[in-house]
Amino acid sequence: ARNIASGFLNxxxxxxxxxxxxDLIFYTTTDSNGKDFSEDKSDFYCHLDGLKIVMRxxxxxxESTMNSEYLDKNLKVYSSQILCDGFVVRLEDEMxxxxxxxxxxxxxxxxxxxxxxxxxxxxxxxxxxxxxIAGATVSNVSGSNYSLLKSKGIxxxxxxxxxxxxxxxxxxxxxxxxxxVINAPEVxxxxxxxxxxxxxxxxxxxxxxxxxxxxxxxxFINVVCKIDGLGNSIIDKYLDYAAEDNNDLxxxxxxxxxxxxxxxxxxxxxxxIGESAVxxxxxxxxxxxxxxxxxxxxxxxxxxGYGETSIKKSLVDNxxxxxxxxxxxxxxISGVNIQARKSLFENLDFIRKMQGEMxxxxxxxxxxxxxxxxxxTEKL
Numbered sequence: 001a002r003n004i005a006s007g008f009l010n011x012x013x014x015x016x017x018x019x020x021x022x023d024l025i026f027y028t029t030t031d032s033n034g035k036d037f038s039e040d041k042s043d044f045y046c047h048l049d050g051l052k053i054v055m056r057x058x059x060x061x062x063e064s065t066m067n068s069e070y071l072d073k074n075l076k077v078y079s080s081q082i083l084c085d086g087f088v089v090r091l092e093d094e095m096x097x098x099x100x101x102x103x104x105x106x107x108x109x110x111x112x113x114x115x116x117x118x119x120x121x122x123x124x125x126x127x128x129x130x131x132x133i134a135g136a137t138v139s140n141v142s143g144s145n146y147s148l149l150k151s152k153g154i155x156x157x158x159x160x161x162x163x164x165x166x167x168x169x170x171x172x173x174x175x176x177x178x179x180x181v182i183n184a185p186e187v188x189x190x191x192x193x194x195x196x197x198x199x200x201x202x203x204x205x206x207x208x209x210x211x212x213x214x215x216x217x218x219x220f221i222n223v224v225c226k227i228d229g230l231g232n233s234i235i236d237k238y239l240d241y242a243a244e245d246n247n248d249l250x251x252x253x254x255x256x257x258x259x260x261x262x263x264x265x266x267x268x269x270x271x272x273i274g275e276s277a278v279x280x281x282x283x284x285x286x287x288x289x290x291x292x293x294x295x296x297x298x299x300x301x302x303x304x305g306y307g308e309t310s311i312k313k314s315l316v317d318n319x320x321x322x323x324x325x326x327x328x329x330x331x332x333i334s335g336v337n338i339q340a341r342k343s344l345f346e347n348l349d350f351i352r353k354m355q356g357e358m359x360x361x362x363x364x365x366x367x368x369x370x371x372x373x374x375x376x377t378e379k380l
Contacts, residue, residue, distance in 0.1 A: 025052045055082055061089060071098065104161030104173040105138075107131045111156060112143060112183045118215030119304050120204040122185065122195070124149055126160075126172070133164050141170045146184060147200035153178025213248040214239065216302055220249055223300035225287035230280045234273075238263075238281060241270040249301075250350070253288060253357045260285040291361040294320050301354060303347055305339035319362055320355065324348060 005022055008014065029042040037045065039056060046053045059074045071087060086099030111127040124143030131138055141162055143149050152175050154160060159177035164170050184202060188195060193206035204212065217239070218232045239247055242263040246255035264278050292300075298311045298320065313335025314323055326333050327344045336344070344351070 023052055025054050027054045059087065104163045105131045105133050106159060106176065107138075107162055109154065109156055109158045109160060109179070112149075114183075114185055114202075116188075116190070116204065116211050116215075118212055118219055118302055120206075120209060120212050122146070122202040122204070124182070124184075126154070128160070128162065131162065133162065133170065136164070138162060138164070138170045141172060143172075145200040146182075146197060146202040149182045149184075150180075153180065155179030155181040156183060157181060208248070210247055216249045217247075217252050219302045220253070220300040221284055224292050224296050225284050227280055227283045227287070229276075230284065234277050234280060237270045237273060237277070238267050242267040250353050250357060253354070256285065257288050257357070260288075288358070291359045294360055294362060297354075297358060297360050301347070301351060303340070303351075304343045305337065306343055310335045310337070310340055320351075320360065324351060 008018075008022075026042070026046050028036050028039070029045055030036050036042070043053050043056070055078075057078055059071075061070075075087065086097060089096050089098055107128040107130075109126050109128055113125045113127060114122045115125060116122050123145065126141040126143045128139060128141055141160075143154060149155065152172070154172060154175055155178075157177070157179040158175055160175055161173040162170050163173045185195060187193060188204035188206060188209055188211070190211035191204065191206050191209040193204050193209060195202050195204055197203075198205075206212075214236065218235055221227075221230070221235060222232075239252070243252060243255065244263075246252045260281070264281065267273060267281065268275075268278055294315055295308075295311055298306070298315075299308055314333050316334065318326070318333065323333060323336075323344070325331075327341060328348065333341075
């Protein structure tokens with residue numbers, strides 16, 4: 001499927017040997033004036049030069065045959081030759097894409113793994129009997145959230161139908177056999193705190209939870225320092241062996257900036273740690289002691305609902321201090337929705353303490369120089 005190939009080619013790195021698994025297939029060709037050739041002429045020139053072309057097929061559609069059964073029957077014919085998930089229907093001069101998922105593949109849920117985010121939310125991952133779907137072996141399926149499992153009867157022993165959205169993301173299409181055994185934790189496995197249902201999700205609300213704090217540290221270092229090769233496992237090793245219980249983000253940054261270099265000898269004694277890991281942590285030390293942009297600082301804090309787009313918009317006419325002051329007195333801020341306002345208000349003290357630990361440089365945005373990309377579809 002082309003989105004699999006596109007995802008592969010957009011990876012940070014790939015080898016020439018891996019590229020040999022792909023064929024270059026031409027969909028259309030263009031003349032020297034930038035105008036696309038017709039399909040017939042494009043195919044003619046490709047054949048002339050020995051180039052592979054996309055498989056073309058047409059199905060006549062009338063008012064009486066324009067239904068899912070007719071299209072599904074023809075889709076299966078083409079799907080037997082090439083991965084295909086729909087048709088492009090031409091109505092006079094307009095073209096409309098009609099897509100639907102393939103039939104689901106049956107499997108049994110064998111276990112449910114609950115993974116905690118840096119916001120304290122627990123997300124279920126269904127461990128299923130491995131099945132082949134659209135050329136890929138699938139053994140993990142997202143369970144979405146706690147409430148969905150309860151309402152749909154998805155649990156250990158459930159027989160489910162799995163499809164891959166866009167041939168990429170596996171999800172549960174429907175449940176053929178229900179089970180109430182969801183294996184959900186009753187207390188946080190990290191801190192032992194009580195778990196609560198907030199909306200559709202299961203949360204640990206303990207602000208001192210060690211797992212939440214670690215994930216916050218991971219996010220901050222990854223966003224602010226941007227160091228290639230620095231994995232979360234190295235950060236965790238440092239926290240385990242040399243951080244001296246400074247495991248929340250504020251105390252970690254304060255401790256590391258003051259004492260980081262002096263702890264590296266102790267860190268090297270951790271199992272599996274070599275000079276390369278110490279070198280990476282030294283880069284973290286340098287980065288944290290250098291000025292950081294307002295945008296990276298706010299993004300690194302990982303405030304729920306306050307993502308990159310909102311941060312960029314809010315910083316156009318405001319500094320961080322302006323934003324915090326407006327949140328405190330209830331003034332409107334461009335690009336900040338209700339959820340982000342609530343999260344920012346709840347974290348005012350946290351943000352100000354982090355400001356005191358970092359050197360933050362103001363970055364101004366000249367909106368007249370911004371490049372705005374707009375995609376116009378053919379129908380529009």
